[in-house]
Amino acid sequence: MPHDAKAAKAGTRPGGRSARVRTDVVTATLAELTEKGYDQLTVEAICHRAGVHKATVYRRWGGVDGLIADALALSADQPWPIPDTGNVDEDIQLLAREVYTTFTDPDLRTTPTALIGAALRSDLGAAALSAFFTARHQQAAEVVTRAVERGQLPADVDPVELVRAATAPLYHRLFITGEPLDERAAHRAAAAALLAARAGLFDAPAP
Amino acid sequence: MPHDAKAAKAGTRPGGRSARVRTDVVTATLAELTEKGYDQLTVEAICHRAGVHKATVYRRWGGVDGLIADALALSADQPWPIPDTGNVDEDIQLLAREVYTTFTDPDLRTTPTALIGAALRSDLGAAALSAFFTARHQQAAEVVTRAVERGQLPADVDPVELVRAATAPLYHRLFITGEPLDERAAHRAAAAALLAARAGLFDAPAP
DNA sequence: CAACTAACGCGACCTGTGTCGCATTAGTAT
DNA sequence: ATACTAATGCGACACAGGTCGCGTTAGTTG
Numbered sequence: 001m002p003h004d005a006k007a008a009k010a011g012t013r014p015g016g017r018s019a020r021v022r023t024d025v026v027t028a029t030l031a032e033l034t035e036k037g038y039d040q041l042t043v044e045a046i047c048h049r050a051g052v053h054k055a056t057v058y059r060r061w062g063g064v065d066g067l068i069a070d071a072l073a074l075s076a077d078q079p080w081p082i083p084d085t086g087n088v089d090e091d092i093q094l095l096a097r098e099v100y101t102t103f104t105d106p107d108l109r110t111t112p113t114a115l116i117g118a119a120l121r122s123d124l125g126a127a128a129l130s131a132f133f134t135a136r137h138q139q140a141a142e143v144v145t146r147a148v149e150r151g152q153l154p155a156d157v158d159p160v161e162l163v164r165a166a167t168a169p170l171y172h173r174l175f176i177t178g179e180p181l182d183e184r185a186a187h188r189a190a191a192a193a194l195l196a197a198r199a200g201l202f203d204a205p206a207p
Numbered sequence: 208m209p210h211d212a213k214a215a216k217a218g219t220r221p222g223g224r225s226a227r228v229r230t231d232v233v234t235a236t237l238a239e240l241t242e243k244g245y246d247q248l249t250v251e252a253i254c255h256r257a258g259v260h261k262a263t264v265y266r267r268w269g270g271v272d273g274l275i276a277d278a279l280a281l282s283a284d285q286p287w288p289i290p291d292t293g294n295v296d297e298d299i300q301l302l303a304r305e306v307y308t309t310f311t312d313p314d315l316r317t318t319p320t321a322l323i324g325a326a327l328r329s330d331l332g333a334a335a336l337s338a339f340f341t342a343r344h345q346q347a348a349e350v351v352t353r354a355v356e357r358g359q360l361p362a363d364v365d366p367v368e369l370v371r372a373a374t375a376p377l378y379h380r381l382f383i384t385g386e387p388l389d390e391r392a393a394h395r396a397a398a399a400a401l402l403a404a405r406a407g408l409f410d411a412p413a414p
Numbered sequence: 415c416a417a418c419t420a421a422c423g424c425g426a427c428c429t430g431t432g433t434c435g436c437a438t439t440a441g442t443a444t
Numbered sequence: 445a446t447a448c449t450a451a452t453g454c455g456a457c458a459c460a461g462g463t464c465g466c467g468t469t470a471g472t473t474g
Binding site: 017018042043044054055058063 | 430431432433439440441
């Protein structure tokens with residue numbers, strides 16, 4: 001009776017066929033999405049690749065948007081390398097740089113770009129994306145918390161707000177304005193966020 | 208032979224029936240989008256409302272995504288109130304506040320929110336959105352240019368970059384993370400952008 | 415005013431997404 | 445081992461989204 005992390009969904013039988021099907025289908029979804037893009041994404045192709053019947057997918061996920069949302073939910077669970085150099089400035093820079101690399105490197109960018117782009121195309125996906133970023137931001141906020149303990153940042157700075165500020169401009173360019181993303185932009189975003197935090201702009205509101 | 212601004216599309220007959228149809232259809236699209244939302248948006252409903260045949264829409268716009276893109280293109284052409292108080296800090300704050308109000312006021316938010324949200328759901332719409340923001344940013348950059356002339360900001364600051372930084376966090380919250388938007392966030396974004404600009408972070412690269 | 419052209423109206427048709435009832439199989443409990 | 449339950453497999457089907465060829469109309473040209 002392994003405490004499998006995948007058995008998150010309450011009520012379903014853990015570790016059974018359902019779990020296998022879920023993994024297969026989500027994997028197939030990601031593969032199809034990466035290869036063909038969202039516009040060419042079809043439920044039938046996913047089913048064929050996963051070796052699963054169409055009706056099963058519609059029953060469990062409701063459609064393409066449900067698949068994207070679930071894929072994103074799985075991604076959100078996976079841990080993420082958080083820098084810890086002992087220097088906040090460096091940590092935040094690395095954080096921004098990691099985002100930059102993820103969405104710029106030709107070998108890495110395709111899947112994450114397609115997945116987030118796809119999530120923006122439905123209300124369900126958007127909700128999943130929201131949860132995804134909440135998880136990521138909370139994980140990364142660790143960097144700020146540590147810095148506050150070291151006295152490198154004001155004590156009442158809002159950790160999540162700083163992380164958000166350091167990465168938001170990159171996502172903004174990528175998915176909203178569609179402007180190109182360069183190294184300078186990543187550096188600027190991180191530097192500006194740190195500057196604002198030190199100026200007290202990200203202080204949590206007093207109770 | 209009026210120099211109609213709508214006759215932008217080269218090759219088409221200006222001011223004729225085509226122009227009327229375009230206006231009717233785009234208006235109907237916006238109305239349907241506002242009332243029913245993107246997920247319930249159907250080409251047939253738009254045609255019915257505009258008094259136009261289905262085939263016409265598919266021929267000229269190619270589908271829903273084309274309609275959204277065209278609606279956005281029309282919006283991009285419309286001028287936009289740019290603050291001019293004589294004080295950059297105030298101008299930038301007003302700029303951010305205007306975005307905040309547009310997407311927060313119950314009477315104003317529905318249409319812009321739905322339109323931008325819809326634009327994110329197709330490649331065509333995303334391209335139109337990119338052009339839309341380019342236009343907006345360039346218009347608003349005027350605020351920064353004037354400030355530089357007045358000596359309120361460093362001479363080599365990139366005007367568009369400052370405008371972008373002041374508004375990006377708001378769009379990021381609205382359309383990517385789905386977090387709530389409050390007045391403080393708008394204020395913070397503007398203040399942080401100004402801070403960064405004065406620190407030289409937004410300087411245009413030397414040639 | 416008359417000829418001409420581009421765009422629109424019309425309706426039939428095709429494609430494929432999503433649904434439904436029932437048979438079958440995997441996994442669980444006794 | 446045997447009985448039971450939930451999920452999947454299966455194929456037929458309904459239906460909306462989107463296409464096509466042709467006739468008609470609005471707007472332009474001389």
